[in-house]
Amino acid sequence: MTLPFPLLPLTPWHPPDPFPELADLVIAPRYRELLASTDSLTRRLENLTGLPSRVRLEEQTRSTTGAESGEPWDPDWLATGSAPFLIRAAWLRLGELEMVFAHSRLSLAGMDPHVQQAIEVGDQPLGSLFLARDEQVERRHLQLSACRAPALAERLGRNADLPFILRRSLFLVAGQPRGRILELFLTDLSR
Numbered sequence: 645m646t647l648p649f650p651l652l653p654l655t656p657w658h659p660p661d662p663f664p665e666l667a668d669l670v671i672a673p674r675y676r677e678l679l680a681s682t683d684s685l686t687r688r689l690e691n692l693t694g695l696p697s698r699v700r701l702e703e704q705t706r707s708t709t710g711a712e713s714g715e716p717w718d719p720d721w722l723a724t725g726s727a728p729f730l731i732r733a734a735w736l737r738l739g740e741l742e743m744v745f746a747h748s749r750l751s752l753a754g755m756d757p758h759v760q761q762a763i764e765v766g767d768q769p770l771g772s773l774f775l776a777r778d779e780q781v782e783r784r785h786l787q788l789s790a791c792r793a794p795a796l797a798e799r800l801g802r803n804a805d806l807p808f809i810l811r812r813s814l815f816l817v818a819g820q821p822r823g824r825i826l827e828l829f830l831t832d833l834s835r
Contacts, residue, residue, distance in 0.1 A: 647747060648702060648733060649795040651828075654807055657787040671809070675829075679811060682783040684771035685744070685827065686736065695739040701766030704732035706752075726753040729823075730760075736769060742830050745796075748815070750823035770825075774817050783813035783825075793828070800830060 660680035671679075674692060681688050686697050708727040729749055736744040748770060752760055762773050771781045788811050794804040809829045815822050 649793050649799070651808075651810070652792040652794070654790040654792060657789045657812070660786055660788050679788055679809060679829075680786070682786060682813075684769075684775060684781050685783075686769040686771050687775065689736070689738055689743060693738050695741075697769055697772070698737045699767050699769055700735040700737060700742070702733040702735060704730060704734075704764070704766060707731055707749075726751055728752050730763060732766065734766065742800075745828040745830060747826045748823055749825075750815070751821075770815070770823075779818045782816040782819070784816060784821075786811065786813045791828075796828075796830075 678685070678688050678692065690697055707729045728751075730752055731747075731749050733745070733747050735742045736746060750763070750770065756777075759773060759777065762768060763770065774781050788809065790807040791810055792805065793808055796808070797804040797806065811827045811829070813825055815825050
């Protein structure tokens with residue numbers, strides 16, 4: 645599954661600190677902390693905004709192979725888990741505001757069937773599903789980048805030249821690698 649819009653990279657991938665190119669972007673301190681967080685992004689956003697989260701699933705598919713052509717990953721970037729994989733594109737909403745676009749590749753191997761079914765329904769954030777079962781979620785190998793996405797900017801009514809912040813990470817549940825997640829922050833992070 646490819647992204648529903650092309651990304652034009654502006655910076656190479658970097659760990660969140662230091663990320664020199666990020667200094668050129670105006671980002672409020674509360675969002676800088678959010679971008680570098682290694683726990684549940686959804687929980688942090690809910691705490692930051694005071695709004696409940698929802699997911700709007702754009703597309704999902706199953707795969708029995710490694711990374712496929714057109715996916716937003718270097719071919720061998722942190723291969724995770726084993727087949728089958730669930731690949732999904734989803735929009736995280738807080739209140740009525742779409743805050744984050746997420747593209748995930750999640751290993752379903754050995755997953756509890758009830759959790760797998762809830763994930764495939766696609767209306768809840770991944771982290772929230774595991775946290776509700778008292779399982780710890782964690783991000784490792786966190787990296788940030790900046791990009792332009794003119795088609796997405798047009799869809800959102802934004803200036804096409806304004807950059808978006810990207811974040812990618814390895815997603816762990818109960819200490820075990822479960823998938824890879826790419827997040828694109830849709831809102832103005834300067835406020």
